[in-house]
Amino acid sequence: MKTIIKHLQQLVAGIFILLTTGCNKNFLDRQPDDMLDLDAVFAQALETERYLANVYSFVPPLGDGNQGFEGSFMSIADEADFGASFMYANHLHNIGNWGPSTTVFDFWTYLYQGVRSASVFIARVDECQEMSAELRKQRKAEARALRAFYYSLLLRQYGPVVVLAETPFEIDTPPESLQLARTPYDACVQYISAEFDQAISDLPARITDQGQLGRVDQLVVLAAKARMLLYAASPLFNGNADYGNFVNPDGTPLINTVYDHEKWKTAADAAKAVIDRMPSGLLIKTDETGSPNPLSSYRDVFLDRWNQEIIWGRQPKGELLDWHWWQHCAPHQAGGEAVYGATQQQVDAFFMANGERPITGYNTDGSPIINPRSGYTEQGFAEETTQYWNEGVSKMYVGREPRFYATISFNGASWVNRGEDGNQSYRFEFWAGGADLVGDNYSKTGYAIRKFIHPSTVWNPNWANVTVEKLQDIIFRLGEVYLNYAEALNEYDFAGNQVEILHYLNLIRKRAGIPAYGTAPGQIAPPPSQSAMRDAIRAERRAELVFEDLRIWDCRRWKIAEQTDDGPFYGINIKGGSHLSDPLLYKRVVFENRVFQRKHYLWPIPQTEVERNRQCVQNPFW
Template sequence: MLDLDKVFAQALEAERYLANVYSYTPPLGDGNHGFESSFISIADEADFGASFMYANHMHNIGNWGPSTTVFNFWTYLYQGIRSASVFIARIDECADMSATLRTQRKAEARALRAYYYSLLLRQYGPVVILPETPFEINTPPAELQLPRTPFDACVDYLVAEFDQAMADLPDRITDQGQLGRIDQLAVQAMKARMLLYAASPLFNGNTDYAAFTNPDNTPLINTVYDREKWKAAADAAKVIIDRMPAGLYRKTDESGSIDPLRSYRDVFLDRWNQEIIWGRQPKENLLNWHWWQHCAPRQAGGESVYGATQQQVDAFFMANGERPVIGYNSDGSPIINPRAGYSEQGFAEENTAYWNEGVSNMYVEREPRFYATISFNGASWVNKGSDNNQSYRFEFWMGGADLVGENYSKTGYAIRKFIHPSTIWNPNWANVNVEQMQDIFFRLGEVYLNYAEALNEYDFNANQSEILRYVNLVRERAGIPGYGNQSGQVAEPASQEAMREAIRAERRVELVFEDFRIWDCRRWKIAEQTDNGPFYGINIRGGNQLSDPELYKRIAFENRVFQRRHYLWPIPQTEVERNRQCVQNPFW
């Protein structure tokens, strides 16, 4: 075992130590360091249909709290923060590494530390900002009693940390052997997202937290709304946009037109494409095949255990750019948009590039992102199997091939996003293109929507054309009409409230299953409506064949619990007992 003196005496060991600091970055979809507890399955977009009582089930039924924490990132991310601080404090001892490289590596660790703090901010609110120099192992307990730093002060500190890190980082990492390291653009994306969250209703003028104070009565969240926070978020996002003039990733067909399905699907599959701001090779290829196995049909060796909710299926637009469902009645039945051309009656009479003959009309004439993301009854799997001959079509119904045993999709849908078309069971979910996969932490599509949202909240009237420009760029790549007043376009949102609804609807589709929805609903303070009450799928145990109308009736598969206290996670009870200056979050 090497002690720290020996670690920071050798460049190789110091690099390994920094690699460990990087390793605390949570992978996409990993709610508790395992897909069985993914964040997506505690948002209103998905369910994890395993029979076991995983953390997501505990969360969804409200069976959690300070003593029974789920998704506990408080302990985990503070470990990463300490490791980063140790590296920052000691890397200059490494005479075996050039001064230039030491400066860059220190900036990487500084950015990672700030990023980990920002992840804590979105989940727990105000955090304890630790001293620059890590505590010694024998520090007296009395010196470890530290209060939480007010939220706005946390944000100011992290903005300064991000800016300091950027000053010592390269603009962009282009060396193929170094891709995945932090550069200026990645840090700017971290900063911009944090500023967007800080400007949002949960943290900007939230009077619910008026009594949320430290033991000395210092307020921890400012209850006075500050419109300028949206301006700061918009400005930070625009820096990224201006530095990525190539725009969104696109693939074209033989005529040179955008191929929307391949463009959207492959932004997650084509390694280090032009839209990616920061990503990394997954910690283990095991995570990839776990995801594939949990999404593939049982006929192809999978489990189809990740199911999209009916609410999420309803959120996808129609091919004409209209939303099919614009609300729900008290019994859960949909309020259908008369302009959408959407029907839940009847079945498709022909095969197309997007759907098969015989599927419910619920899934016909939807937008291309729907077909790149959702597996539904009668839909073909992404490939034909190892013999390139067998065609798998999903069968979520009583007696169907994919409703078997205890672990299956309870919603009647599965997820196909992030799955490569060459994924096959052979028999260990090998993928010939697995080396091309990466976790994507920041991409330009998100930044466009962040920018549009911040501009809208800051000043809709002054920024309407700029807002529409970036929302419409996302819709153009998706293959659906933009908002506007020209023939074939969707009616332009005419107010700040209407534009807000349009932007949120776009985020829900474009960023689905990328770990955004859970935080969006919380920061917008709408989770008490979106994440509480009955969650719907189709009637998988009522129908018995693809053409059975009974199968497509909406039915609640779960009743979820979301209360006001759930907007912020509770700090683990053991932590507040050790640190008496660290007050618990409100309402816990």
């Protein structure tokens, strides 16, 4: 099966080269003897299903599985760093050393291969008479939804895209016919929305068959459409005057610079459609007394396969990718490298247990402005051990919300796995001479990530007797949709929707184990204005959706990345402190100065592509 899929990918890639280059059509005049031709593929049900599996394979994996192992999108957002000594693409991105000729995290060709593969399937699946007509209809709808999803991913990264014809180009298409202009952004959104709508009618409402989980169903399509419409309503693409000169060669504007308030209503309605179709709410776990356990409730969203909150996930990844993630988060003492480090800015973004934000801003020297209502302090050390922290840890990490402890590893914190004998416990030591600051690969921020790490994984410092608990990529989950809905409602009509907005925001906070916004005793005063509510929603997204490859797009679509992603990035003073209770260790220090300029809001189209297709203009400011 792997051989056949590999051959099919080679075929798709080869055809795509013709599509994008418009040169030397003789390159594909001959077909290798060992490659199945499309007539043979679509004559058999098994091969047809395998071809569709190939279409699914272009869904980009999250985290360490990103195409080409370039790090991950989270390591080029303001939430994390990838501290390996090798110059991975995330480092080039963060220092501004990238562009059309030196692209990083470039999915242009990759996603268009997925588009092409889906189009071939749609055009030819009805030739497979071994499949029932009903099954062919469903499979075609799956491919149509996947194609629309790939377009939506291109749209968020590159802006207006080239929308290809429904029927794939023939091999002998003249090169001049392959000179294609980009479609205006709003027209792209309309096209993709229509494709999603067409696919829904032929898909099952919800897939529950254990053997079919991971396939596209109606709820998946609704979630994909809702996210795209939220992005389309956001400031980057809705009335952005910076793109006034962004036009096709014939002068057609590619992004509408006139703000359309109704786009927020469209986005809100789309998110609500998902919520109304979900059979159950957020995942809630309980302890031995039957009370909600906020730490395990949040943690296990990502560990319990196909739990009630998941809208679309990928089947468990290969062991190698899970191994990579574990290795890059585990402490050196346990056999890992802990090269994924949360930034101090992200650590500061988590709430306190009382529901208040600890940090309200920063002084010019990078020192924090502390919220006096939060109870947060950076002075002293814990005198007791609790379920969340150990005695001796800095009070920076005491009294935080449960999501913080489910997500961040800090000095003195116990690692989630206890070793192969079940008794060893590793406590993080990120300081000069500490057990986890070893060699060249380590967290440069003084923090590591524990989100997505399964406690059942068995490892040891010698990398022997390894048992990696396989995880799944969660592409859409209900918690995100709640926040999408709250954001769209707030932007559309804060005054008329305040009760509804707070309801869904508080569902997230309740599961997280922190006080709700409200007027009852023990609650937090509700945000009094649209701008205050906007800040509250964005703060909740930053804590709830951290490291899920969403923050990077949030900062861009809100047009705040020039503030969040540019300038000094902080961690703790790992080279200056010498032991757990050394106050010097917890001084904030710059580990990297990052570069974000106006041109970086949209990725550049690879230079080779705009040279081959002269109708495809480059993105602004590149």
